[in-house]
Amino acid sequence: MGLSLTVNGDHLTSTADPITPLVDVLREEFHLTGAKPVCREGFCGACMVLIDGNPTPSCLMPAALAEGCDIRTVEGLAVNGGLNPIQAALEACDAVQCGMCFPGMVVSLTHLLTTRPGATRDDIRAALTGNICRCTGYERIIEAALLALATT
Amino acid sequence: MDTPASRSVYVAPSLTSALDALDEGGAAAAPFAGGTWIMRAPIRHELLKPRYVAIGSIPELHGIKIDADAVEIGAAVTHATLAAALAELSEFNVLTAAAGRSANPAIRGMATIGGNLATTAFAAADCVPALLCLDAEVEIASRGSRERIDLEQFLTMRSTLAPGWLVQRIIVPRQERKTAHARLPLRQAGDYPTAIVSLAVSLDDVGRVQTARVAVGSVEPVARRWERLEDALVGHPLNAAKAAHAAAGLADEFTGRDSTDVPAWYRVRVLPGLVRRAAAALGS
Ligand SMILES: Cc1cc2nc3c(=O)[nH]c(=O)nc-3n(C[C@H](O)[C@H](O)[C@H](O)COP(=O)(O)OP(=O)(O)OC[C@H]3O[C@@H](n4cnc5c(N)ncnc54)[C@H](O)[C@@H]3O)c2cc1C
Numbered sequence: 001m002g003l004s005l006t007v008n009g010d011h012l013t014s015t016a017d018p019i020t021p022l023v024d025v026l027r028e029e030f031h032l033t034g035a036k037p038v039c040r041e042g043f044c045g046a047c048m049v050l051i052d053g054n055p056t057p058s059c060l061m062p063a064a065l066a067e068g069c070d071i072r073t074v075e076g077l078a079v080n081g082g083l084n085p086i087q088a089a090l091e092a093c094d095a096v097q098c099g100m101c102f103p104g105m106v107v108s109l110t111h112l113l114t115t116r117p118g119a120t121r122d123d124i125r126a127a128l129t130g131n132i133c134r135c136t137g138y139e140r141i142i143e144a145a146l147l148a149l150a151t152t
Numbered sequence: 153m154d155t156p157a158s159r160s161v162y163v164a165p166s167l168t169s170a171l172d173a174l175d176e177g178g179a180a181a182a183p184f185a186g187g188t189w190i191m192r193a194p195i196r197h198e199l200l201k202p203r204y205v206a207i208g209s210i211p212e213l214h215g216i217k218i219d220a221d222a223v224e225i226g227a228a229v230t231h232a233t234l235a236a237a238l239a240e241l242s243e244f245n246v247l248t249a250a251a252g253r254s255a256n257p258a259i260r261g262m263a264t265i266g267g268n269l270a271t272t273a274f275a276a277a278d279c280v281p282a283l284l285c286l287d288a289e290v291e292i293a294s295r296g297s298r299e300r301i302d303l304e305q306f307l308t309m310r311s312t313l314a315p316g317w318l319v320q321r322i323i324v325p326r327q328e329r330k331t332a333h334a335r336l337p338l339r340q341a342g343d344y345p346t347a348i349v350s351l352a353v354s355l356d357d358v359g360r361v362q363t364a365r366v367a368v369g370s371v372e373p374v375a376r377r378w379e380r381l382e383d384a385l386v387g388h389p390l391n392a393a394k395a396a397h398a399a400a401g402l403a404d405e406f407t408g409r410d411s412t413d414v415p416a417w418y419r420v421r422v423l424p425g426l427v428r429r430a431a432a433a434l435g436s
Pocket residue numbers: 041042043182183184185186187188189190191207227228254255256259262263264265266267268269270271274276277278279317318319320342343344345
């Protein structure tokens with residue numbers, strides 16, 4: 001029996017084993033390669049997606065338990081085909097280096113922006129505890145989040 | 153990824169159906185709560201079970217009941233939910249900190265208190281020492297039976313529990329006491345703690361320690377109470393420097409775990425400092 005998943009509003013079916021990490025189904029069956037399996041341990045955040053609105057490492061989520069949930073990947077966060085406010089701010093602040101961590105960063109920060117419009121620098125740091133960036137030193141990412149908060 | 157087609161995940165709608173499924177599955181089945189430990193089995197070179205019974209949607213396991221005498225916590229309550237629910241109750245500061253500062257925000261929204269207590273191989277579990285110093289009890293259930301035991305007893309028997317059992321809830325008695333949780337991760341956030349000291353004390357009218365509970369986590373394979381230090385604290389005013397001094401004299405009773413990131417001696421060496429931090433957090 002296949003799994004039935006709702007990803008970025010699309011109803012998709014998967015033949016994967018039920019315990020398969022969602023990130024593998026997204027990438028290998030649905031060809032949504034934004035989420036990246038880097039540590040597969042819940043530490044790095046590169047595989048982060050929104051499940052019913054909550055940032056969730058998709059390496060730790062069995063595909064079967066995502067049935068019936070609203071799954072949003074970074075591919076589904078653009079607004080009308082354009083960048084969403086945090087994506088636009090990250091670009092404006094020239095925050096991206098290698099880009100490996102950014103799909104996860106965008107997912108976590110999109111959630112922060114929509115749920116905590118009054119977030120402070122410390123709140124942003126705390127919200128990114130589970131998103132590791134090896135390149136940037138974080139400061140420009142935090143500046144971009146502050147810019148997005150101030151302009152939305 | 154190694155995922156044989158025979159594997160299944162059953163999403164149990166109720167406690168009864170979960171217990172039935174676990175009973176029928178026997179040794180091939182196990183509860184699946186937040187999955188933050190189970191899903192990392194391949195990294196630990198462990199095999200997944202053929203059958204998981206997902207308990208995250210069971211309403212009976214999601215309650216947090218705060219009464220005058222006790223707080224009851226359903227096993228599938230997540231760390232984030234628990235920390236939010238107890239935030240205003242200062243006597244539970246130790247548990248709020250354990251649940252609210254471990255791991256990272258996304259993990260805290262998934263990992264459950266029941267999973268934290270039930271994971272035998274996980275020495276660095278934050279809620280275990282926190283609940284030990286609060287004298288918590290654990291209610292375990294299987295098809296047709298239910299038992300309430302001390303957390304200390306549960307920790308000694310959890311690896312040998314017959315298939316079919318699950319942790320249903322945790323019961324924490326309420327008392328007038330001050331509590332604190334001191335942990336040392338190698339990085340400031342998002343890391344496992346190298347060592348943990350959980351502290352709970354009650355004071356008499358003139359500020360002397362009447363009862364003390366100290367629990368140490370992550371140093372040895374299983375968290376445990378530090379009874380000799382508790383005895384040393386009782387009868388004296390709580391003083392962070394003196395508590396740390398007493399801890400330094402008694403720390404040789406611990407044999408640290410060795411690992412690639414932390415040598416065994418280091419886990420023991422930092423204990424007095426953690427005792428100092430925990431006592432200082434209580435205003436001493
Ligand atoms: C990146 C990362 C960092 C982490 N850091 C910390 C940390 O610093 N401190 C900390 O305490 N935790 C930390 N954890 C979380 C840790 O994995 C969980 O706290 C916990 O040990 C597992 O909870 P779970 O609900 O995810 O359990 P699961 O993975 O679902 O299950 C774990 C085990 O418990 C059993 N089980 C689950 N629920 C029950 C139940 N009700 N009854 C009987 N058996 C049950 C399962 O069968 C399985 O054997 C971290 C996790 C990650 C991914």
